[in-house]
Amino acid sequence: MSELDLRHLRIFVALCAARNVTRAAEAVGLSQSSVSVVLAQLREHYEDPLFVRTAQGMQPTPRAKLIEPVLRQALQLLDQSLVRPAEFNPAEITRSFRICMTDVGQMTLLPRLLPKIQRLAPNVKIEIANLSFETARQLESGEADLAAGFTAQINAGFYQQKLFDEGFVCIASSNHPRIGKRMTLAQLQQERHVNILLSATSHAIVDKFLERKGVQRVFALKVPSFLGLGQVVAGSSLVAIVPLRLGAIFAAEKGVKVVSLPVRFPSYAVTQYWHDRYHRDPGNAWLRAQIYETAVNLPLDAAVSEIGGRVRARATGS
Secondary structure: OOOOOHHHHHHHHHHHHHOOHHHHHHHHOOOHHHHHHHHHHHHHHHOOOOEEEEOOEEEEOHHHHHHHHHHHHHHHHHHHHHOOOOOOOHHHOOEEEEEEEOHHHHHHOHHHHHHHHHHHOOOEEEEEEEOOOOHHHHHHHOOOOEEEEOOOOOOOOEEEEEEEEEOEEEEEEOOOOOOOOEOOHHHHHHOEEEEEOOOOOOHHHHHHHHHHHOOOOEEEEEEOOOOOHHHHHHOOOOEEEEEHHHHHHHHOOOOEEEEEOOOOOOOEEEEEEEEHHHOOOHHHHHHHHHHHHHHHOOOOOHHHHHHHHHHHHHHHOO
16 A cells, blocks of 8 residues: 555544554544454555554554654644634734835825734734835745735736825925926926936836926936935925825925926826735735725825815816
8 A cells, every 4th residue: 555545544543542443443433344444554554563462452563653643743733724714813913014115105104004003913013125126026925915006017916906096296395486386387397306216116107208298307306215305395496296195295294385287197006916825814814904994094184185186086087
């Protein structure tokens, strides 16, 4: 006999415990003759009697004593794997999640997401990584649990859920000498801009759209991210085009105002992504739900509510 199945293992462990064929048969719910047949097959497989009759009943051979703890542990592990998981309770889990996000997500979504997670799941730890060209591979390999933002690098083969539609606004110093609430097309081309050098994110939409329109900007400063951009704009005459909800964050800072743009940029969808390997994982599903609920309820500051309404109207086609 070349292979053993689960029935063989259970009968062997029952024989070790009962030291009697009849009692072992009762324990596994089989007839005595069936257990005897399996015992013969076990003896053939291991090339050992396994159990021998003595004055004290059936006793295991040294070979049987050697393999008993191994097979007993294997059955215990198998039985554990077959148990249906208990109902998911975030308050009781201890786990780390890795989320890939854009700078915008880290500045707008994350500050509102973390308090919720800490309240509902105090033993959960969150690690944030930048959304990049590597994100799809990280989701596939399990290095990342979720990704959130806008990217053209995550394509077919991943689950996607739209969080909201986003647009663009311009930010400028509250005391800018030439720009009021609205920017003209001439000002868009004449004012000095901050160039945010981001790849695989929504900011590429701005450059491509203006290029198609034949609109050229004057760049006086290049920065690798949005971090600190509010302070830069507040302390200079530079302007910058930013996502709407990020504009709301900057507008809440001292010395920054939101300016309506003279051109209608296309809106884009902010989405969360995950791989099929975690689609049915209760922890991942719970985290996705928290991100979605937080994202769709992101507030817009009163200073940009009017502009935000026009952007959202264009995004929804109303």
